[in-house]
Amino acid sequence: MSGAFPISTAKFQSLGIKSIQNTIISKSQSGKKLVRQIDNQRFAFSVRVITAKRSDVYGELMAFIMKQRSSKENFTIIPPEIEDARGTETGTVLVNGVHAVGDTTIAMDAFAGDGAGRFKAGDFLKFASHNKVYMVVADATSSSNASTVTIEPPLITALADDSVVTYDNVAFTVHLTNDIQEFGVVGADKDGALLYQFEFDVEETL
Template sequence: MPGTLAEKFCFVQSAIPKNITKTLIDRAHSGKRFVRKIGDPQWWEFDFVTPPLRYDEAMELYAFVCTQGGQYGSFFVPNLFPQIATGLSAKVAPNILVGADSFTLSSSNYMPGDFIQFSSHDKAYLVTNVTSTHVSIYPKLKAAVGSGSPIKYGEDVLFKVSLQNDENDLLIDAKKGKYSSVKLDLVEDI
């Protein structure tokens, strides 16, 4: 069972979310471009940098990273991005089929740019549009969601991730004394 990154390391100085999709591209001699997708591949990647940590904290985080076995292990990272919506009224999903890119709610105040997650699977989704009755998400739903499934949002979203590399190092900046920032390159593990 994957562990969860300790809450004390979930305050970041900077975070870069990356949306990764794969497109097959071929260009003819004439310059015409041919593009297609096989399936609907999509995952999130993140580059996180912590604020300066005390040496003991940096080494504790580094020890956690080392125990992951490089790209082999996976763990959960709480959503580090600020929640835009407040006072959400719709916290339970209707029945949603695989491949859907929106769902109906009788009332909601979700906001584009917020991440959500359905309790039935680990994938995180980005809210892209909201009307009075529909919430659009990206990417398309990867697994069916049963009626009544709780919808996680804000800090309740847990990204299941693994490290981007098998080699992970820690730079201790001598100029900062006993403080160091730690950079983590993570990829969603779906």
């Protein structure tokens, strides 16, 4: 692991979110669709960093990217806007019971309150001791401080009872996907200082 992003003042100007799931599709002579998925789902991001001077942002940013040694190292990234859940939950939510690889309905308890929308569809979740991030795919309603939450993709690692569920400031563990990283000068400010721009692509590390 080699650090966390964003660093210092290297803020995002734009962010593209991708879901990658390699799927093989074929058809029988009768026209029936045959489907097989050959690996685990993972998220990926395309990021553009704000245009700024080397002294303000890009010196530190260049050093951070160099530390990644192309795609060799992993780092964490907390994407803006989507890092916090849209739901109303504020407590320390726990997994209720054990859950096996492949499960998509996860029993949880210790919600701070009851009612609809504790988690909302599209919220991201991460479980203690897991690198993988999951998405809530249906609004969660709690009763007696408990709820069953539907997620995708299916669990790739079993869950232990009372595992803590992170739903705000969810950090994705990622790696760079390109061997060449280019920092471009796109102009200058009113004092003649060069302004840099940088775009990069990352993919979730499982």
